[in-house]
Amino acid sequence: MQKIPLTLAKPGMKLAQPITKANGMPIVGSGVELSEALISRLEGMGIEKICVVGDAVATCQSPSERALRLDHLFRRLEGDGFMATVKAHLREYFTIRAAAQAAAAEQGKG
Amino acid sequence: MDEDLKTSAKGQILSIRDLPTLPKVLEEVTRLVQDPNTTIEAIAKVISRDQVLSAKVLKMVNSPVYGFPGRISSVQHALVLLGFNVIRGVIISTSVFEVMTRAMEGLWEHSVGCALATGLVARKAGLKDPEEYSVCGLLHDLGKVVAAVQLPELHKAVGETVRSQDLRWLEAEKAVLGFGHDRINAWLAEHWHLPPTLKEAMSAHHVPERAQIYPQHAAAVHVGDFVVRVFEYGSGGDDQAVPLSPNALKLLGITLADLDEVLDGFAENLAEVSGVTFAPEDADTAKGKACN
Numbered sequence: 001m002q003k004i005p006l007t008l009a010k011p012g013m014k015l016a017q018p019i020t021k022a023n024g025m026p027i028v029g030s031g032v033e034l035s036e037a038l039i040s041r042l043e044g045m046g047i048e049k050i051c052v053v054g055d056a057v058a059t060c061q062s063p064s065e066r067a068l069r070l071d072h073l074f075r076r077l078e079g080d081g082f083m084a085t086v087k088a089h090l091r092e093y094f095t096i097r098a099a100a101q102a103a104a105a106e107q108g109k110g
Numbered sequence: 111m112d113e114d115l116k117t118s119a120k121g122q123i124l125s126i127r128d129l130p131t132l133p134k135v136l137e138e139v140t141r142l143v144q145d146p147n148t149t150i151e152a153i154a155k156v157i158s159r160d161q162v163l164s165a166k167v168l169k170m171v172n173s174p175v176y177g178f179p180g181r182i183s184s185v186q187h188a189l190v191l192l193g194f195n196v197i198r199g200v201i202i203s204t205s206v207f208e209v210m211t212r213a214m215e216g217l218w219e220h221s222v223g224c225a226l227a228t229g230l231v232a233r234k235a236g237l238k239d240p241e242e243y244s245v246c247g248l249l250h251d252l253g254k255v256v257a258a259v260q261l262p263e264l265h266k267a268v269g270e271t272v273r274s275q276d277l278r279w280l281e282a283e284k285a286v287l288g289f290g291h292d293r294i295n296a297w298l299a300e301h302w303h304l305p306p307t308l309k310e311a312m313s314a315h316h317v318p319e320r321a322q323i324y325p326q327h328a329a330a331v332h333v334g335d336f337v338v339r340v341f342e343y344g345s346g347g348d349d350q351a352v353p354l355s356p357n358a359l360k361l362l363g364i365t366l367a368d369l370d371e372v373l374d375g376f377a378e379n380l381a382e383v384s385g386v387t388f389a390p391e392d393a394d395t396a397k398g399k400a401c402n
Contacts, residue, residue, distance in 0.1 A: 001378065048180070070340075089369075
């Protein structure tokens, strides 16, 4: 799930959480796919942020991307015992998150 | 570079004439805070007089960096919830935003990301007033901005050294200038009378065990800086991980496994935090405002 400003919303993205007005009144339920019309309606209502499914906005910070970058980032810390542990831990973390995200995307399709 | 040049570089930084000037309001507010009879209302009133500044402050404190997204509606409310130290840091960050984005590409994003990560680390470590830690993260690389403004040529040389010798920014600064932005930070904090927590976090974030009074602040920023670099959000001037100090984790009472939650929180809030900028049109209005 990613919380994004409405300005970055694109048709086709799917809501991960319902959108509510400031007073708590729900406007759109979770799971709804955004359309051009819906986005402009939300703009009109003054909604600023929404939660969408998955890594909808590519920030190059996706877990799979991160796992691949570790070798580059840690290139000058080879041979440092503690940093090797840290790197291994991060690799495991990002690999698990990437797998979870792929599984969630798979489910979203089905 | 010979010794003379190093000394003159230092003098140039310390003769900080062209430093981004902090808004008048800040001076006034700082004076008010020192008066034991001051009320929050009085402080809020002074800040609210500058509407552009108030808008910027509210925008910043309502970002997820501080953990109250979208819920703070007035400067007075912000002061009660976050305290004066945080608001002061936020005011400073808004004042240097423009010069920061101009001076070093990616540094604003790196700073905001570090603020987010540092706050998450502080929360995970169960520290009191995590917002104070966020603001330490926000300002941790201020020295780099000042070096870029005061010593543009040497700043460029540092950047070239980073690329040609594959160094981290701090290492290159030491090679070219003879001292790093951590030293500049300490001086700046002194110059602007920043609270000691902020001063120690800014000056010791690379070596948290060197912090004498507030090692936890320095340690939280140290870990926050590490996290934002792992995500490569923005740039502190180079593309390398910084060595993570095991002592920093020990000081905070957290383990590597605890970092997972910090990383989760960071990834989840990053897109929203990326919207925290003070666009040029804000600056134009600010200029208009300052002329009145």
